[in-house]
Amino acid sequence: MKLERIHNKFTEIWHSLEKKSPKPLLARKLIVVDYKKFEEQVFHGSFQTRKKIAQSLYKGDVYLLKKALNKKFCEKLIKGAWKINKKEKKGFYKIKENCPNFHRLIDYKITKKYSSNHIKHAFYFFPWNKDPINMYKKIYKKWRLFKFLGGFKAKQYEENTPKDGIIDRFQIVHYPAGAGWLETHNDPWHNQRVIISGFLSERNKDYKTGGFYYYKKNKKILDCDYQIQTGDMLTSYATVLHGVSQIDSSNKINYNSSKGRWFLGLYSNDSDHIKKRKTTMSWGKKFLTPELPIVNNKLKLLDISK
Ligand SMILES: [Fe+2]
Numbered sequence: 001m002k003l004e005r006i007h008n009k010f011t012e013i014w015h016s017l018e019k020k021s022p023k024p025l026l027a028r029k030l031i032v033v034d035y036k037k038f039e040e041q042v043f044h045g046s047f048q049t050r051k052k053i054a055q056s057l058y059k060g061d062v063y064l065l066k067k068a069l070n071k072k073f074c075e076k077l078i079k080g081a082w083k084i085n086k087k088e089k090k091g092f093y094k095i096k097e098n099c100p101n102f103h104r105l106i107d108y109k110i111t112k113k114y115s116s117n118h119i120k121h122a123f124y125f126f127p128w129n130k131d132p133i134n135m136y137k138k139i140y141k142k143w144r145l146f147k148f149l150g151g152f153k154a155k156q157y158e159e160n161t162p163k164d165g166i167i168d169r170f171q172i173v174h175y176p177a178g179a180g181w182l183e184t185h186n187d188p189w190h191n192q193r194v195i196i197s198g199f200l201s202e203r204n205k206d207y208k209t210g211g212f213y214y215y216k217k218n219k220k221i222l223d224c225d226y227q228i229q230t231g232d233m234l235t236s237y238a239t240v241l242h243g244v245s246q247i248d249s250s251n252k253i254n255y256n257s258s259k260g261r262w263f264l265g266l267y268s269n270d271s272d273h274i275k276k277r278k279t280t281m282s283w284g285k286k287f288l289t290p291e292l293p294i295v296n297n298k299l300k301l302l303d304i305s306k
Contacts, residue, residue, distance in 0.1 A: 009047055011151035013054045014193060021058075023189065023239040027214035027222050028060040035068035035142075035233060042149050053149070057194065057237045062214055064224065068142060068233035069264075073135075074200040080133030081123040081172040082258045094272040095169070097162045101125045101132070105255060107179075116282040118182035118244075121255070125170040128161050139170060143196065143266050146235055150193035157191075162271035166191050171265040172200075175244060177207055178251035180260050181302070182244040183284030184215060189238035190278060191268040197234040198264030203293075205230075207261050210247035211292050214240060221290050221299060241283050245292040246302055 041049050057063070084103055091102040103123040104110070111117050127136060144154035157168045175181065187195050203211050203225040211225030214236070224234065236242070247261045270277040288301040 008148060008151060008153065009050055010054060010149060013051050014151045017054060017058045024058055024060040024237050025239060025241055026060055027062050027216050027236065027240050030062050030064055030222055030224060030227065032064045032066060032227055035065040038063065038065050039145050042145055060240050062222065062234065062236040064227055065233045067231055069198055069231045071231050073138060074230050077133060077135060077172055077264060078200055078258065078262050081174065084123060084132065095162050095167060095269065096272050099126060099162060101129045116183050116185040116280050117284055119179045120182065121174040121176065123172040127158060127168050139266065142233065146194055146196045147192065152192065157268050162273050165271055165274050166268055167271050169267050169269050173263045173265055174258065175247045175261040176253060176255060177248035177260040178253035181210065181246035181289060183282060183289055184241050184243040184287035185280045185282050185284065186241055187238040187280055188278040193238060194235045195238050196266040199228050199230060199232050200262035200264055202228055202230050207247045209249060209292060210245040210261065212242065212244055213290060213292060214242045215287050221294065223292050223294060225292065241287055243289050245289055
């Protein structure tokens, strides 16, 4: 039977969990598993296996899914985005009907327009537009797993356009060395429940310091980049607090260089046709961004006043 026709048991599992206890805010532990194995469990596992996965995510566990994307494909995404940066002007568009693909450098000034402080160069792509990097098909194959896991149809929203209220947005992100970071926040869960990260670069190869983190109990930090390699993907319940520690803070920023950390973000957003659009919620003042990696067990918090 085709996946999109299968009754998704995750939907009822989530409803029962969400009725019983509040949504998770803090991470519990990092679970490292091969993408292939996880995919098998999500799509074809028994009811008990699925329930276990959902329960664990709802307790705040973070799943690092190894070898999800081919390394050549990751390179192609970076090269493709960088070519767009060279060829096409930066811009910004609200997600309304016929919104084009665009890219935007969110620097110290522009970040003030957003709900969370961050510095990044984001390349946005929408499924109703051309696919300049030839990536939609390959990425959708992965994306469907997370939609299904979140209790939605595997192909939910794929045909939507902004007037439908919820749309799929592909994002390739460059966190430039010497500047890129994202303060502690959580994400809306109503359209997808689990967040989806794809890692296109890795610490100690492409950058030395910084990376993806979660907040655990007692203000402890889960430093994910210890285990992340290019091609891995990651998921957690959307309300668990996370962020990106500044990449190579000691470097001098050069926005014309592609050095730094690259990431693939997949999100089903409310479009700008929705009046009270739900977006990211900042927790950055209470949960400061740490410097990573943590050296000699000493947690240093990032000074972003510079
Ligand atoms: Fe996020």
